[in-house]
Structures are given as C-alpha cells and as structure tokens.
Amino acid sequence: MPERPERRTGSAGRLRASGKQAWKGGRRAAGAKPSVSMKKRANAVILSAILVAAAALIVNLFKIMIVDHDEYIERANSRQFASITLPAARGSIYDANGTVLAQSATVYRIFVDPGLFRREIAAIEEKNKKVAADSAGKVGEDGQPVTPDLVNTEELRRDLVQFLAEQLEIPEDKISEALDKQDSRFVVLKPKVEKSRADKIMDYVGHIQKTGSARVVSLESVSRQSDTKRYYPQNELAGSVIGFVDNDGNGFYGLEAYYDSNLSGIDGKTVTAVDANRNEMPYRYSKTYPAQDGDDIYVTIDMTLQTYLENAITDMVDTFQVANRACGIILDAKTGAVRAMASVRGFDPNDPYAIYDQLTQSQIMLLPEGDERDKAVAAARETQWRNKCVTETYIPGSVFKVFTASSGLEENAISYQDRFFCSGEYPMAGKPEPFHCWKRRGHGSESFEEILTNSCNPAFISIGLKLGADKFSRYFEAFGLTEKTGIDLPGETSSVYISRNRMGDIELASSSFGQTNSLTPIEMVTGYAAVVNGGYLLQPYVVSKIVDKDGNVVQSNSKTVRRQVISEETSAEMRRALRAVVENNGGSNAYIKGYKIGGKSGTAQKVVKGVNERDWEYVASYCCFAPADDPEIVMLIMADEPNRKIDYYGSSVVVPYSRSILEKALPYLGYYPEYSAEEQAKLDVTIPLLIDAGIEDAKSRLTAMGLKCDVIGDGTSVNSQMPITGSVVSKGSTVLLYTGTKNEEQKTIVPFVVGKKMSEAQELLEKAGINYVAKGAAADRSDVKVLLQSVPAGTTVDKWSVINLDLGSSDESG
Numbered sequence: 001m002p003e004r005p006e007r008r009t010g011s012a013g014r015l016r017a018s019g020k021q022a023w024k025g026g027r028r029a030a031g032a033k034p035s036v037s038m039k040k041r042a043n044a045v046i047l048s049a050i051l052v053a054a055a056a057l058i059v060n061l062f063k064i065m066i067v068d069h070d071e072y073i074e075r076a077n078s079r080q081f082a083s084i085t086l087p088a089a090r091g092s093i094y095d096a097n098g099t100v101l102a103q104s105a106t107v108y109r110i111f112v113d114p115g116l117f118r119r120e121i122a123a124i125e126e127k128n129k130k131v132a133a134d135s136a137g138k139v140g141e142d143g144q145p146v147t148p149d150l151v152n153t154e155e156l157r158r159d160l161v162q163f164l165a166e167q168l169e170i171p172e173d174k175i176s177e178a179l180d181k182q183d184s185r186f187v188v189l190k191p192k193v194e195k196s197r198a199d200k201i202m203d204y205v206g207h208i209q210k211t212g213s214a215r216v217v218s219l220e221s222v223s224r225q226s227d228t229k230r231y232y233p234q235n236e237l238a239g240s241v242i243g244f245v246d247n248d249g250n251g252f253y254g255l256e257a258y259y260d261s262n263l264s265g266i267d268g269k270t271v272t273a274v275d276a277n278r279n280e281m282p283y284r285y286s287k288t289y290p291a292q293d294g295d296d297i298y299v300t301i302d303m304t305l306q307t308y309l310e311n312a313i314t315d316m317v318d319t320f321q322v323a324n325r326a327c328g329i330i331l332d333a334k335t336g337a338v339r340a341m342a343s344v345r346g347f348d349p350n351d352p353y354a355i356y357d358q359l360t361q362s363q364i365m366l367l368p369e370g371d372e373r374d375k376a377v378a379a380a381r382e383t384q385w386r387n388k389c390v391t392e393t394y395i396p397g398s399v400f401k402v403f404t405a406s407s408g409l410e411e412n413a414i415s416y417q418d419r420f421f422c423s424g425e426y427p428m429a430g431k432p433e434p435f436h437c438w439k440r441r442g443h444g445s446e447s448f449e450e451i452l453t454n455s456c457n458p459a460f461i462s463i464g465l466k467l468g469a470d471k472f473s474r475y476f477e478a479f480g481l482t483e484k485t486g487i488d489l490p491g492e493t494s495s496v497y498i499s500r501n502r503m504g505d506i507e508l509a510s511s512s513f514g515q516t517n518s519l520t521p522i523e524m525v526t527g528y529a530a531v532v533n534g535g536y537l538l539q540p541y542v543v544s545k546i547v548d549k550d551g552n553v554v555q556s557n558s559k560t561v562r563r564q565v566i567s568e569e570t571s572a573e574m575r576r577a578l579r580a581v582v583e584n585n586g587g588s589n590a591y592i593k594g595y596k597i598g599g600k601s602g603t604a605q606k607v608v609k610g611v612n613e614r615d616w617e618y619v620a621s622y623c624c625f626a627p628a629d630d631p632e633i634v635m636l637i638m639a640d641e642p643n644r645k646i647d648y649y650g651s652s653v654v655v656p657y658s659r660s661i662l663e664k665a666l667p668y669l670g671y672y673p674e675y676s677a678e679e680q681a682k683l684d685v686t687i688p689l690l691i692d693a694g695i696e697d698a699k700s701r702l703t704a705m706g707l708k709c710d711v712i713g714d715g716t717s718v719n720s721q722m723p724i725t726g727s728v729v730s731k732g733s734t735v736l737l738y739t740g741t742k743n744e745e746q747k748t749i750v751p752f753v754v755g756k757k758m759s760e761a762q763e764l765l766e767k768a769g770i771n772y773v774a775k776g777a778a779a780d781r782s783d784v785k786v787l788l789q790s791v792p793a794g795t796t797v798d799k800w801s802v803i804n805l806d807l808g809s810s811d812e813s814g
Contacts (some may be wrong), residue, residue: 594673715740
C-alpha cells in the first residue's frame, strides 16, 4: 500500500503541542521561541509606551515653548546675559516761586563681601609666612636679627570694625556679624551715606598701614555703591503736604506718594552677553537702555506764606497747649489753588521717623520698653504724618453759619433787611431742654449783620427751620460738604453728616448753627470760598504743573469750577455782612487798620471719653478772607482741643494768630493799607533816629509826634535811645534818651497783663516803664481785654522797650 502522508496539525494544535513542550512545571522551556501573538502584544505595549512618551514630550514641549515660554527665555537670558540697573533720577519738587522743596542727590551704600574679606585675610597671613621665612637668619646693619614686617590680622580686623562703627554710627557687633556671614557675598552695612564720609571710608580701606611698617594693605571687600538720597531743604515746612520717601526711594506720604509715578521715572539698564564663566564678552555684545528720569513738580504753595502760616500756628499750639494738633489752609479764592497748608505738630521729612513733638516723645519714653512703647511710637508717627487738613474731620461750630445764612438769602427765606429776636433760648418739641444762646439773657432784636457778629444760635435755628430740611440738605450738598473735594493729595476722607432721610427738626436746628456735622478743613475752606467769591465752588489743587527733564509741561492744573451754588448778589451780601463782623463796634479781634477783612469764628463742642465715659472738649476755628470787597485769599485755622483752662474760644485762641498772618501776607501779596480819617488819627508811631541829635531838638521832635521822653545823663546830645529806631509804638509812649558818657542801661520787669482791661494793662505797663502796641479790637470797648502779650511776664527787658498786646473779647461772638 502506498505510504500515507504525515498528518498536519493546525496552529492551535501546534500551540498546544509547543505549549506542552515549552511549559513544564509552570515555566517556559529554555530556548523556546515567542509566538506570533506574544510578539504582537509586546509590540503593542512598546508602541503604546512610545506614543505615551511622545505625547508627554509634545505636552512638555508645548508647555516649555508656549505656556512657560517667557520663564524659560528669562532663564536662558539670565545665563547668557548680565544686566546692570541704571536708576532713574527722581524728579524734584518746587514751590510756586521755584524754591526747592524736595530734591535727590547722590549718596552711597557701604557694603562688605564676607567671603572676599576672609580670602584677603588668608592672603595676608600667607604673605606673613613668606616674609617671616625670608627674614629668618638675616641680620641687620646693627648686627641684630631682622624683625619680619608682619601684619597682625586680628588687630587689622579690630581697627577696621572700630573705624567703620565710628564712621557709619552703627554698633561694632553689627559689623563683626557682617564680616562673619557665610552665606552672602553682599552685606549692606549702611545705606544713604554722604559722599564725604564714603570717601573717607574708601581712603581708609584702600591704604591701611601701621606706624613703623612698610607694608600697605588694601581691602577690596569693603566697598560702596552709588545711591540717591532725598533731601528736603525746608525741613518741617509743609512736611505733611510734601510727604517723604521710604528706604527704597518710593513715595510714602503726601505729594511724594500721590505723584510717585511722575516723580520716580523709569529705570534703565545695560545688558551684556557673558560666557560660561559669567565673564563679560566684548563690547559689541552689550546694549544700554537709558533711564527715563522722573518729572519735576511745581506746587501752588508759596513758602513765604507757608512760613507765616506755620510760625503762627506753632505759636498758637504752644500758647494754648493744643492737645490734638492744629492746622491751617490759605486758599486762592478765585482759582482754588492752595497757597499754604500746615499741620502742627508735623514732622521733618529728612527724619520722618523721629517723633517731632517733644511732649509726646517724653511721654513715650516713660513707657516700659517692649510692645507698649513700640505701639505708642507707631501711633505717634502715624499721627504726625497725617495731613490734618484732608485726613481728619472736625465740628466747625459757628463758622458753619455762613452756609446757613447764604442759603437763606439765596432762597429768600430771609432778607438782608430782616430783624431777628433772641430771648437766649429756642425751645423745640421733643427736646427736654431748649437750645441755648451762648449769651443766656439773649441778644434781643438783631439785624442780619448782628446775628453773624453776635453768633446767635437761636437766630440761625430760625433760618434753618425756614429753609426746611429739603433745601438745607440741598445746599449742604451743593457747597460740596457731602463729598470729597478731589484735591490732589492722598488720604482725603469724607465728611460725617446727617442725611436728609435722618433729619428731623431737632437735627436741622443743631445743624444750622454748625454743631452736628463733621467736615474736613479742606471741605470747609472750599465751601467758604464759594460763599464769598461769587458763589462758585472750586476744586482745590496743590500741583500747578508737571515738567519733564526736557522742559515740556506734561500736565497742568488750573481753575476748575464744579458748580455755582449761590448768585453773585447773594455772595456780595455775604461779603458785606462778614466784613461788618470784623469792623462792627470799633473792630473785632481780627481787625487790622487800613485793611478790609471779612471773617467768622467758631467754637464747637466735641464729645471725648473722660472719667465719666463722656466729657467735653472744644474745637476753636476761624475762617476769613481778604480783601473783603474782592477776595484773593480765604484762610482757615483750626485748633483741636486747646487747653480749656487757658482759653478755648475761636475768637481768642485762633483769631489773633489769623490777624498776625494777614498783617504779613497782605503786604507780601501787594495789598497795602488804606486808612480812613478815623484810623489815621489813631495810627501808631514809628520811632525816628535821634542819636547825635541835640537834647532839645530830640524833645521837640518827639512832642510833635505825640510821644514823651525820659532823659538819662547830663549831656547835651543823644548817644543812645530806647526804643530803637524803627520801633513802632502807640501814641503817648515814652522814649528813653541817654546823653553824655555811656550810662548804665535802665532795666525793668514785664508785668502780667493778659486778661486785664486795657486801662488796667496800660497803668501796669506805664508803672513798669514799658511801651506797647495794641492790635485787634478797639481798646475802649467794655468787653475787650488783653488776650496775648508778646513778652512773657517776669522777663527782664530794657526800660521803655516795646511789647505787643492782642486785644479782643473772649466769647463765642465774632
């Protein structure tokens, strides 16, 4: 039979067969080949892994090239390029006349490289070993062994630390700690070091040589970097307006902060390519982007007016021991430009962290060291930095009555010819106690001018009620008293007031005489300007223009009328009435001979926490304007919490200082006195030059001027006089004439005349042999007394020298 061909098995059979052969005891037989399906599975796994890796790579590339592109470019640049910052020069600040208020100058940052210092010390010690080795066994010309010229590194370090501590005025421990640092190559010892002192330090570290030694050591580990320092040449003048910069040169308060972006400019830089070792590559690989220096700022403040304002307020704060600071503003009535602005006590921007008020500083030093003292220091700094004119509110009291009066006139609720009656109180339904007039027995029948002069609360309550809450609130808003003024200073706060929907008759009554609502001084003076300038509410501003380094004006501010609140006619009537307040009854406390001034004082009560949880303090203020017929300036001065044991009325605390400012400011602004015939007859007298004149001639000249004389000595001519030439005295004063050989000067002691009627003061002064000049209210008024004397009682002065007396009434009138 033919041979039958071998039977073939299928793939499954082969697998089964091979499986039997390949797997024995759960193990794959050695040398067995993988099947096709296994290869496919393996290939699929590998392909999947490759795809996952590729996807991850693509995602990562996308993240690097797209998402994190800028970061990696920056990293690459940081390795390939080095840059040096070119700081922009900060712009200067100038007053209205070009006087520098703030300016930057080059100073230096003194630093140390601790690692380099250690290497320099090690190099010196190595040199010591070599010098010692070279000197070993050598004999000098004198036959003695040669002493090696060694540098004592411990002594060098000690002397360096002592020198730096002395020059930089920092503790030696701080310098030693910096030299020992292990993790830094740049440790600043002190920033803002003046050039002269930095030069002295660099001269020292560049040439250290001990006496008797020929070796000179130069340390490069102590070095300097140029920096800038902000200087304020006017010191504390206008400090709260100008502000200051922090340690990094950024504006921190005042104009420095508000206009920081204009003043700071934009830093430049030089970018240089570097090799792998961070060494700079040739010049063609560098590029410089120059700095854009900051712009200069010109402010509307006139430092002469600022000086008048701050000096007067400072004297007031000292005299009346004002507890919660004081402030003042001189505003251009026609444009809204701030001509002067002061907060007292303030601070010196050159050293802003020092507590400027000595009383506060002494109280802080009594506190135990630690958190309590630190908190007190922080609070005191914050207080002195604040511009009280814009960041704090106060209750204006009777100064506010100008708004009630002008609103009543504008709405025809009253007229200039109306009569008012004051019984001393104003009862109201729902109020247990009536509103009282400060003059409890009442003023009786009064004219419109008299209710302002007398500051009569019941009369103004009646005006407020005639207006009604709707119209009163409408004018309150129209005068800008419900919103910020928009002045270009940081930190302006909002007023606190009774809104229309909360105002009943009692709230309306108290609001109408200025006792309820709390305003910022800048709101008050801006609204007051609208009352007297024709009715126009202006936006106040401090910066007149901003100028770049090429002289281009990049921004300017000018008059901005927000709205007209009252008519020209009503404004004219208010100017007339407020001028009468100053001039009625022979002149008020603010009266200045030859000038037309209008104004209104105020005395407000404020609730403070006391022994019984509630206690009263007072706010004294005065707002005035000049010339009264065509106002150029409006001035507000406010004293927050004068010592009530001394005095607290606006008429006696603030008005005399306001008058003293106007006496200087008006001639400075080009306004000179124009005397009436009555004023001319009462003018004070200027002492003439009498030295070398014959006695009889001197006597006759003095008699013709309405003056008396007292002759000392038996000579025939005058060789000395008191008061000196140019002194101003009242008529009837005495001039002391010295004759013949030099005589011993006559002395006297100043008596205390504050609170005395003028007749009593005059008698005391004449008895003491002292001349005087009286200013303010008419001396013959029954309610007038001496408010201030320029020379303290008990002071020894030359006989017949001159003191100034401020006369006036001390009450809520005026």
